[in-house]
Amino acid sequence: MQRIKERIIEITLALAAVITILTTIGIIWVLFSQTIDFFSEVSILDFLTDTQWTPLFADKHFGILPLVAGTFLTTFIAILVALPVGLTIAVYLNEYAPKSFRKIIKPLLEILAAVPTVVYGFFALSVVTPFLQMLIPGMSGFNALSAGIVMGIMIIPLITSLSEDALFAVPKALREASYGMGSTRLQTAFKVMVPAASSGIIVSVILGISRAVGETMIVAIAAGQQPRLTLNPLVPIETITTYIVQVSTGDVAHGSLEYRTIFAAGMALFVFTFILNNISHWVKKKFQEKYE
């Protein structure tokens, strides 16, 4: 009797775990089935090469490139902000800062990570954009620069905490050997510690990129809703995620072509983040230096 009960419990627990697999299957199935329907009406070649994205207009074009360009532009700006600042903070906290300082700073930085993204969007639109407009006259009220910078600020804690973990995992002996050779803290940090922790730092950057690519509210609020194939950070653009939000807030009938476009866009987004996440797993596995 006891054994049967134990068996039932185990199966129940396993079923709960299997839900996560069903989630993945569900995501792939939903994206695939709708995207296939989408491509029965729009040619894949147009989707990948057309330079205009105007599914909601009378003259319809279905080229994903402008949305991809917008996504990469904001992501690039975000990483440009987050990588130097985030890595510097990680190195500073790990190599320079006194322990007591670290203890106060880390939870404060964690607060940055806990703020809902819609709040960051408000910050970008009502503080950062007006500030940048003072510096760069003629900048549009919606632009990739402001959204990208704020997204970078949002990603700083992610890069800092993952890089710091990687730096912390480097054996103390390496640092001490470096000091023993007469190196300064700076030399030790960038010639010994950072190279030794490089796989963890690369992982943090890739996850940061993945996070920026999938980020929605900041860009939906501050970057505009105008798909445009450009690398100019001062004009309104549209990212893949923003397009999905734009269609979702409007009135689009189930089963229409416009409805399917958000799944095709979602598919593109899913593919990008899936590739990035798998590169990060691969880097983690392959290049993790083993110290015994």
Add this chain to the structure above:
Amino acid sequence: MNSAKKNRLKDNAFKYFGIGCTMFGLAMLAVFIGNILMEGFTRIDWDFITNFPSRIPAKAGILPALIGTLWIMVLTAIISIPLGIAAAIYLEEYGKKSKLANVLEINISNLAGVPSIIYGLLGLEIFGRIMGMGGSLLAGASTLSLLILPIIIVSTREALKAVPKSIKEASFALGASKWQTISYQLLPASFGGIITGIILALSRAVGETAPLIVIGALAYVPFVPTSPTDEFSVLPIQIFNWISRPQKGFAINAASAIIILLLVTFILNGIAMYLRNRWQKKVKW
């Protein structure tokens, strides 16, 4: 200047650069919160909390969105907590070396990297259309539950892992079955860690906007949802809606609603941090 001096100079320069970068992060946080408090604080009063949305900014309130957020939080907790804990127990205690466990493991770490808006597309089709829930609270909570499930599973596993083996072995030695060991020893011993992870996951769910917009949560709700099948709005969507309007009055409303939202997330995070510290101090193996 000899090279040792130069190196020391560079070393010190980087130190101040490091302090500068850290301060930049904190200054942003300060500007950020200061700005929102300045813009939004004057607008917060009892009316703001108990009024319905309106076309006139000065009369608009957040009642339906606030109640919607509470509903979503409770429903998401009810759905995701048992599932998350059960899945974590299975992975940590039962299926350790099985093929299924291996697949599950890779799968969960992949799911954690899927953008939240994709979960919205999943919820829109599966819960909204195929299961016929539409844009109801239940559809929203189910979607968010799937979104935070990986977070709960990972943190629960960490908590279970932290319980020393000797406790488990002692329980087995006394003749307890596997489930008895788990329910009487492991779960109580790891309770602090588990609850911390759950609260952090829920605070994430409270701040989510994009997936709920995609499943069709409303921007304008002139009623208070009273059952899980009702349509709804939540605070982040109300904020997004107000930000998108051109009138200055709505921007102030958005700032006020942000104060309330931040209050909710910070309180949740504060509780989590408190529990974490307390637990770390109390439990010493």
